[in-house]
Amino acid sequence: MLSFLVKRLFQGIFVIVGLSILIFIIARIVPGDPARMSLGPRAPQFAVDELRREMHLDKSLPVQYFYWAEGVFRGDFGKSINTKRAVNTDIREFLPATLELALLSGILFIILAILLGLLAAKHHDKWVDNLIRGLSYVGIALPAFVVAELLLLLFGYVWPIIPVLGRLSPETGAPTHITGLFTLDSLLTGNFTAFFNALAHLILPALALATGPLFQEARLLRASLVDNMGKEYISVATGYGLPSRVITKKYLLKPSFIPVVSVMGMDLASLMGNAFLVEKIFDWPGISRYGMNAMMNKDLNAISAVILVFGIIFFIVNIIVDIIVASLDPRIRLGAKS
């Protein structure tokens, strides 16, 4: 397992470097002069030239990349032309908001997908299964932002029992900053008012983001379970008189999860990047929205930083998924050993 990890990490370095070069080039070939865009059409030329020099835009692409990469190694992503402050500061502020959203969304879709998948498989080809499959088609077809709008309409207009916008109510102070995740920070500091308030604000955007993956994974799990249910070793176990709960837990779940875990990992990693519209609709100050604003304004430093951060998160999640899959499926571990 250790050698596997080392190998993946080593591969990851090349992936991240390649990603950084790609982002760098793409961000710079998109039309528009970021210095002029930032300062406006009437800004004096000396101010525009000064900003271009500051951003090294007067240098060749390889030299620009060198400066940027050197800064990244020092932990300095440069300055955002939108927020006028260090991109590091922006990421420190906005990343936890999206992480928190993605984490709750991930927890929701994993738990609900497993529950729905198990329920559908248990009652396969009966009305429960058909209902869940029907809902799945709708859930997968509906984009997250449509779900978000529907939830906003329902809980903002029709049944306003839950807050719909932002991370906290105006009268609730933010908890002491430890991680930036309001729910975790408030629990760690014993600030339960902030905890419940933050959680209430999280529910709707997390649900909107979770809907697509939830039904996707539920369908996948249901199909995998039904497929494995028909296998001979399950018939043998049933023939031996083992209770169905034991069969499910000991013999059915593990192999059925293997295909689902990989997809769950991909979906979990993509939650952060896909959160942009949900963040916009629920007025959630996350990094996804920050990244999209950066792209609309050609904020080069911010674009590069956001995509790099997403790339690293994707890479880490993929490694974790590989480890989980390897632990679920001994064939993969043994295959790796041989």
Added chain:
Amino acid sequence: MKRQLKGLLFLLACVVLVQGIGAQSQSRMIRCTVSGTPNIDPGVGQDYGSSMALPNLYDSLVFPQNDGTLKPMLAEKWDIDRSALNYTFYLRKGIKFHSGKEVTADDVAFSMQRLLTVGEGYAYLFTGVVDKATVVDKYTVKFTLKKKFGPFVETLVRLYVLDKDLVTKNTNKNGKYGEMGDYGKDWLITHDAGSGPYTVSELKQQQYLSAVQFKDYWGGWDKDAPDSFKLMDTTEGATVRTLIRNKDVEITDQWQTMENINAMSRLPGVSIAENFSGTILNVMLNTKKAPTDDVNFRRALSYVFDYDSILKLFPGSAASQSPVPHDLPGFAAVSSYRQDIEKAKQALQQSKYANQLDRYPVEVLCNSDVPDLEKIGLSLQAAAAKIGIKIDIVKAPWISLVDMVSNVETTPNGTIIFVSPHYNEAGSIIESRYHSKSTGTWEQAEWLQDKSIDAAIDDALATMDRTARFAKYKAIQSKIANDIVPTIWVLDQAERRAYQSDYVYWPGAELAKAGKPVTPVMGYSFYFHDFKIFPDRKKK
């Protein structure tokens, strides 16, 4: 059964809990949605949101009035010498910054010098004009100009006076401005150094700017004035509609679609304010690209355009009568293009492209970020087809549009853009729209580059006498509108915003309702000091 009952009770408890979480407090706060978190550094901010915030946090020497004149603010009075190159301002005594320090001439000179050095924000109004700012005595400051500039005092509404000591104290010495370090830019992102009626309490990027009343404000307070304001960074339609419906916002931004505005107008206690803001909607015609390089072709397009149908898309707006919007001082009604198919055909016949329309398709570009603009393009396309002109509509995001119009080859035949003035005079629009200096920017996609127009504009701006200057503006407007016709002037836009009229007294909205002029200087109709809030009148 017991388990199920416990579960139900738990669920009910959660519902009660979140009801409490969802409850909102009532206060005399005024909240507006804006596009983008405001830049509250007076040397940096210049977009709409920033221009709303700055007059509330800072004072300037003069203040724009609704009738187009200026009233003294930090300055009691001013003199202009015979050469018209030296302006001396005499400050009021005893005005305090939020820090408690008195406003002096040193602060005014510092503020101007800072603006000229940094070169961002509204600096462009001064960099080509002001040579230096000199402290004459504690309450007297002199500006020396590089050249005569008639509207100079008008531009001073954008010189926001900073507390020099406070900024210097919070300067990062590692900045690029020599001994001035970063000129306080880092600190001023989230703090203010002003003397205005409000002071910053919190700025959270991508979220909001909030500010509270400065109790010792020299201008005093009405008992019903807002005790705080909040500018919230969101223009998302469903979000804004939810906010205004739940009374979580008092005034919306001006970027809402017509459909959303109409829906919000039906909410109880909500009215729609329609304020002219000096903004004019243009179809800028590239005078250097065939077939729009032909004045008769441009005239044909101006006569074929269906102005009335577009006015219906922008309720409250007015038909343009000049290259300058009607609410700007110096405006002259010099043209009256209306759809006239016969005149369009006659103009087209005189064009050198009359019999070659197939060889010269016309491309019209609109900003894909503003959905309503495409409707204008489509309307022009349909109208032009009546006289045989084929128009292709191209959509591009703002960033691409700005890039396309930076080069004459890539600038399409027509570009649909709103333009607003930089200061409260016709000269601002005339200069930014038709002087050669602005070619290659999104403010001028016509590529006019007419030396006689440049000379006329420079001459008008150098004219000190207001009446004489306005007469020159009129002549320029007439020449542009009737002889050159580089643009289709679609309409003078009325900004439409939904607001809580049941408990908010908005002076600008009330004036507009009464058909009276409202200052078109960007952001100044949101001078919250003059608003009133009556929380007890809030309709549930």
